Amino acid sequence: MSQFRLKMNLQLFSGEKTEQATPKKKADARKKGQVAKSNDLPGSFVLLAIFLTLMMLGDYFKQHILMLFGNLFEDWLLMDLTAGNVMTLFNDVTWELLLILMPIFAVAMVIGLVGNIVQFGFLLTGEPLQMKLSKLNPLNGFKQIFSARTLVEFLKSVLKLLIIGILVYSVIAKEWERILMLASLPIQQIFTFTAGLALNLGIQTGAVLAVLAFADYMYQRYEHAKSLRMSKQDIKDEYKKSEGDPLIKGKIRERQRRMAMQRMMQEVPKADVIITNPTHFAIALKYDASKMEAPTIIAKGMDHVALKIREVAREHDIIMMENKPLARALYERAEIGDAIPPDLFQAVAEILAHVYKLKGRVKSS
Numbered sequence: 001m002s003q004f005r006l007k008m009n010l011q012l013f014s015g016e017k018t019e020q021a022t023p024k025k026k027a028d029a030r031k032k033g034q035v036a037k038s039n040d041l042p043g044s045f046v047l048l049a050i051f052l053t054l055m056m057l058g059d060y061f062k063q064h065i066l067m068l069f070g071n072l073f074e075d076w077l078l079m080d081l082t083a084g085n086v087m088t089l090f091n092d093v094t095w096e097l098l099l100i101l102m103p104i105f106a107v108a109m110v111i112g113l114v115g116n117i118v119q120f121g122f123l124l125t126g127e128p129l130q131m132k133l134s135k136l137n138p139l140n141g142f143k144q145i146f147s148a149r150t151l152v153e154f155l156k157s158v159l160k161l162l163i164i165g166i167l168v169y170s171v172i173a174k175e176w177e178r179i180l181m182l183a184s185l186p187i188q189q190i191f192t193f194t195a196g197l198a199l200n201l202g203i204q205t206g207a208v209l210a211v212l213a214f215a216d217y218m219y220q221r222y223e224h225a226k227s228l229r230m231s232k233q234d235i236k237d238e239y240k241k242s243e244g245d246p247l248i249k250g251k252i253r254e255r256q257r258r259m260a261m262q263r264m265m266q267e268v269p270k271a272d273v274i275i276t277n278p279t280h281f282a283i284a285l286k287y288d289a290s291k292m293e294a295p296t297i298i299a300k301g302m303d304h305v306a307l308k309i310r311e312v313a314r315e316h317d318i319i320m321m322e323n324k325p326l327a328r329a330l331y332e333r334a335e336i337g338d339a340i341p342p343d344l345f346q347a348v349a350e351i352l353a354h355v356y357k358l359k360g361r362v363k364s365s
Contacts, residue, residue: 019235021228029228035120036224038217040156040209042115048206049111050104055199057103068096119217149223160212164205171201261305264336267298268309269316273355276320281327282306284313285340287352294339295348300331319355323347 021029029035054061071092172179175197182190230238268274271284272295284299286292301309313320326347333341340348 017229017231017234019230019232021225021230022235022238024238025228025230030120030123033123034224034227035123036217036221037116037119038213038220040213041119041217042112044206044209044213045115046108046111048203048210049107051199051202051206053103053107055203058195058199060103061100064096064100068093068100152219156212156216160209163208163212167204167208168201171197171204261308264299264301265308265312268312269318271298271313271318273351274309274313274318274320275327275330275351276306276310276322277324277327278322279303280306281331282309282313282320283327283330284309284318285330285348285352292339294342294345295352296339297330297334297336300336302331319358321351321355323351326351 178193182193185193267286268284271286273285275281275283275285280302282299282301282305283297285295286298287295299309310320312318326344329344330340333344
């Protein structure tokens, strides 16, 4: 047991970051743009989505490509070069290119946004764009170049190139004999074969990159969680900042209690009677028929506080009546400023009547 405590104390004072990040630490990091993300994931999804789009909209792209080159070779090469014809030619070519590229751009934009939102949700912050002199420090630059993270990124790039190279070689090797025969085939068959081969290769490459990017994303999540780890002292400091220092809060509460005690003691001289237990409880009651519907508790206390109430009552000649059950019931069932419970009206009324009778005797004497 002593060895365990010694180990815990060593971890606490060494500042070793062994604890998971608190929600506040994660929220602060997110506001700064520090989130777990893989830059490869949106790119791989975009590549895969574009080739799937080309495959699904193959007839659409074929039609507009044939229109573009058909008009070029059949009409535009034979047209007279005038200012009006050149502008018409430019507008037609631009429009056909837009029709060809718009689906690709739309898919790339949508998939790129979705690829980032899936990783870390919607996040809009300008913190990473702020100018910081620390980013210009050459020592930090050298540390980043020769860091373990840079080595991991380099190995990832080599692995991707190796896998893609093997994939391209295997796909081309299967079709090598047909590739050698392309020179003897018509243009349309060459175009069809080349497009099919490119689509097949693009889809397979995109799928492989998507799998590698997902693995990279899981690694980035691990690294991000590791970078946000906190020591036990960090957690204590964060708690103090968010909740306040327990010592200071304790002093504030103690001061509030003293002030409340002083205000309560200032009300004791206004009481009509003090009901005691006789030493454990003291309840100060006041009743003004013109302002109150029932007697009201203006002070109460137990043990030390009860003793102070009795001392103030003696100093101001307030009558004290001993009634153990009534004192305990009033202490437990009503707070300062509350009227007494209805079922205690009779008992309190008898005491007040006796008190008024005693006061009347004193006045008459």
